[in-house]
Amino acid sequence: MPGALSSFRICDFTGQLAGAGATKWLASFGAEIIRIEDPVREGRWDILRGTPPFIDDRRGIDLGGAFNNHNTDKLGITLNLRDEKAKEILAELVRVSDVVSENFAKGVLERWGFGYEQLKAIKPDIVYVSNCGFGHVGPYSDFRTWGPIVQAVSGLTFSSGLPGLEPAGWGYSFMDHTGAYYMAMAIMLALLHRQKTGEGQWVDLACSESALTLHGPALLDWTINANPMRREGSPHSNRNQWPPMAPHGIYPTLGNDEWVAIACRNESDWDALCSVIQRPWLTDKAFATHEDRLNQQDALDQHLSGWTKDQTKYEIETALQNVRVPVAAVLTPEERIDRDPATGSFGLWPTVQHREMGEVRVDGQPVHFSKTDWEMTHGAPCLSEHTMDVLTRVLGYSEEEVTQLTAEGVI
Amino acid sequence: MTALSGLRVVELANERIAFTGKLMADMGADVILVEPPGGDPSRSYPPFLDNKPGPDRSLYWWHYHTSKRAIALDLDDLEGAKTFQKLMATTDVLIEAEPRDRLSNLQLDYPTLSEIKRDLIHLAVTTHGRDDPRSDLPATDLTIMATSGPPWSCGYDDHSLPPIRGPLQGYQTAAHFAYMSALTALLYRGVSGEGQFIDVSMTAASNVSTEAATYSWLVAQKTVQRQTGRHASVSPSGETQQLCADGRYANTGVPPRFPHEFKALYDWLKSLGLDQQLPEAVFLEMGAEWQGPFDLSLIGQDDAITAIFGAGRAALQLIASSVSAQDFFLGCQQAGLAAGAVNSPEEAFEDEHFKARGFHVPVRHEDIDRTITYPGAPYRFEKTPWSIYRRAPKLGEHTAEVLAELDP
Incomplete structure (x- = not known):
């Protein structure tokens, strides 16, 4: 079965999650992703290549669990771009590619002689998508970032927390995931434009700017009403x-670090909640109307926590689901991956075959297409795993020539 | 010509998919929002224009419905359903988040609609996917996130405090996947001429967007634990958030790892006159003069390397506590260190970098004779720029216009 994107070839310099996550989406729908790495540094620019988690006691640049997760079904080749012959090979690859994607610091591709102007000279309709923390344009374009820095400067870290305490922020690189989604969108939007017009283009993606769009109406509340989020x-x-909803929060339940989320959107949710709880405080006049409850959320939360703490999160989840109040147990990774039958039956954790690691489960895609669904079968490429295949099959080199180029340190 | 111009998208009004429609509309698609005659409930969500509630004053509505047209249509009524079928004959993409049986009960499901429009792309967004009965249970952004991973990883070192949700992001993460799916299906339609049905699960979307929490379990069956202001981790890690002299926080990022970074940090410390307050400053000097790369695996084992890296962290903490968060951010970046100020959204919005990139976008609201500043583009396209084409529509504002287009 052809994949939805199997007519596209991507010349891919991306790494980490913010870039690799984008081409992972494209790969899962059949695009041919040719990932280019540096043989001299053994691809270590992508720090995830050799970092935990590991499946067993083995360590090494082909064994990083996160790298495998983000690079499924991609081809991996090495090019030593300090060498002129390697640059010629890269130019040949660009000539037969639809997209060049990268998430280096600004200026890296230019230094190699493959900035957008040079790429266009090689392939006039090339789509070039660059992705870095602050983008390639603007006063901070030379600054360096990681996911947590992008989240800090864009307001996302601040927006996650409790009053009077320092920001809780995000316990992971939310903007590496989400930056990758915007990068995938950018690539596909530019390809759609090219499909219609034959024109390529450059997309300058700044993860921190994408992040800033995610505050929803808070920014209009600022520009129109001058209401800041930084306030008492x-x-x-x-x-x-x-x-506004009340009660609305995450409450402690029986057990160690066990929690349940409860949300009352309106009077009928409240009535339904009351029918389950049946405690005297529910009839307190202070909680009579939705408006009252919004004004008394601290007191409400205290009472509700008193009720939730003596039951398991699953007991509460079942009881409130039965009366149709929005509720959900806060699930641990193990619970949502291995004990929630729904994520398994959705096919959310596919098993891929990695050359060195063998069978490993990875993040799947949260969608299903009726005709051209995604597929994940191969793990991330080991360093240079597909150099011979790509240079012979795609670029027409002979095996002897590839062997020679390897011996010369070109690839 | 814009990336999505010439495409018609129909969005059945629902707060869960409003963002997907906005993302498509701002890239030039003709997004037609179909609302029941009484209007979508989110038209009444706060915040409000000038802090006063009232019709057409919801900034929530304004934000999520830019660039769209709106028609009022009662799908439960026979005439309304017929009009909807007529509209679908001209539609490329349908996005909906209806209860699972609703459209089949109205005989407006994919098998019927794809008879009307052979190459229709139909996106159905539910909380747990089309095959899971839990998709018909009530849910909010908070409950969707609780069940699918993010709060487990977010919060404080003190685990007597609840796990934390970053607001809106459960809905928005799902909206991103719906949008990516639409674009993927459109590219396939472009080469094959075929449409298809797409099942988008909101809880699955967050489930695959939690980084190490998921793959630490998948790969090594290890469980991450949440920590204040930094990555949840299987083993506890050092703090990265630091209170600055102006009462704001900074993220100290990745401490120096190379001799030139130690040199830049030491120079900065001296220029602030703080070197005398840091007994470990001598180790910064040692780091600056180190020959060859550091073997990071020796931190904690080799005394010199341990002292040098400890001094790097200590120097960053001392500087942060002596300057404002913004000065800390700028100083670190000038020293080549990836660090950042923890901005509030409005502080980020007012930052010169985003202003210089054109992030402040004026949008004319001719009905109230005001020009409003909106947040701008998530990406910069050279040839097919993102744009807010019009303010959010009023209820049924384009009903007559769209019906006239269907019956020219």
């Missing part, structure tokens, strides 16, 4: 502002 009692990010 704010943020209180488990509570909901738009629309």
Whole structure:
């Protein structure tokens, strides 16, 4: 079965998650992703190549679990771009590619002689998507970032936390995931434009700018009403502002570090919650209307926590689901991956075959297409795993020539 | 010509997919929002224009519905359903987040609609996917995130405090996947002429967007634990958030790892006159003069390397506590260190970098005779720029216009 994107070839310099996550999406729908790495540094620019988690006691640049997760079904080749012959090979590859993608610091490709102007000279309709923290244009374009820095400067770290405490932020690189999604969108939008017009283009993606768009109406509340998020009692990010709900939060349950999320959107949710809880405080006049409850959220949360703490999160989840109140147990990784039958039956954790690691489960895609669904079968490429295949099959070199280029340190 | 011009997208109004429609509309698609005659409930969500509630004053609505047209249509009514079928004959992409049986009960499901429009792309967004009955249970952004991973990893070192949700992101992560799916299907339609049905699960979207929490379990059956302001981790890691002299926080990022970074940090410390306050400063000097690369695996084992890296962290903490968060950010970046100020959204919005990139976008609201500044583009396209084409529509604002287009 042809993949939805199997007519596209990507000359891919991306790494880490913010870049590799983008081409992972494209690969899972059949695009041919040719990942280019530096043989001299053994691809270590992508720090995930040799870092934990590991499947067993073995260590090495082909064994990083995160690298495998983000690079499924890609081809991996090496080119030593300090060498002129390697540059010629890269130019040949660009000539037969639809897209060049990268998430280096600004200026790296230019230094190698493959900036956008040079790429266009090689392939006039090339789509070039660059992705870095602050983008290639603007006063901070030379600054360096990682996911947590992007989240800090863009307001996402601040928006996640409790009043009076320092920001809780994100316990992972949310913007590496999400930056990768915007990069995938950018690549596909530019390809759609090219499909219609024959024109290529450059997309300058700045992860911090994509992040800034994710505050929703908070920025209009600032530009129109001058209401800042940095104010007394704010943020209180488990509570909901738009629309306001009460009670609305994450509450302790029986057990160690066990929690449940509960949300009452309106009077009928509240009535349904009351029918399950049946405690005297529910009839307190202070909690009579939705408006009252919004004004008394601290007191409400205290009472509700008193009720939740003596039951398991699953007991509460079942009881409130039965009366149709929005509720969810806060799940641990093990619970959502191996004990929630739904994620398994959705096919969310496919097993791929990695040359060195063998069978490993990875993040799948949260969608299903009726005709051209995604597929993940191969793990991430080991360093230079597909150099011979790509140079012979795609670029027409003979095996002897590839062997010679390897001996010369070109590839 | 824009990336999505010439495409018609129909969005059945629902707060869960509003962002997907906005992303497509701002790239030039003709997005037609179909609302029941009473209007979508999110038209009344705060915040409000000038802090006053009222019709057409919801900034929530304004934000999520830029560049769209809106028609009012009662799908439960026979005439309304017929009009909808007529509209679908001209539609490229349908996005909906209806209860699972609703469209089949109305005989407006994919098998019927794809008879009307052979190459239709139909995106159905549910909380747990089309095959899971839990998709018909009530859910909010918070409950969707709780069940699918993010809060487990977010919060404080003190685990008596609840796990934390970053607001809106459960909905928005799902919206990103719906959009990516639409673009993927459109590219395939471009080469094959075929449409298809796409099942998008909101909980699955967050489930695959939690980085090490998921793959530490998948690969090594290890569980990460949340920590204040930094990555949840299987083993506890050092703090990265630092209170600055102006009461704001900074993220100290990755401490120096190379001799030139130690030199830049030491020079900065001296220029602030703080070197005398840091007994470990001598180790910064040692780091600056180190020959060859550091073997990071020796941190904790080799006394010199341990002292040098400890001094790097200590120097960053001392500087952060002596300057403002913004000065800390700029100083670190000038020294080549990836660090950042923890900005509030409005502080980020007012930052000169984003202003210089054109992130402040004026949008005319002719009905109230005001020009409003909106947040700008998530990406910069050279030839097919993102744009806000019009303010969010009023209820049924384009009903007559769209119906006239269907019956010319």
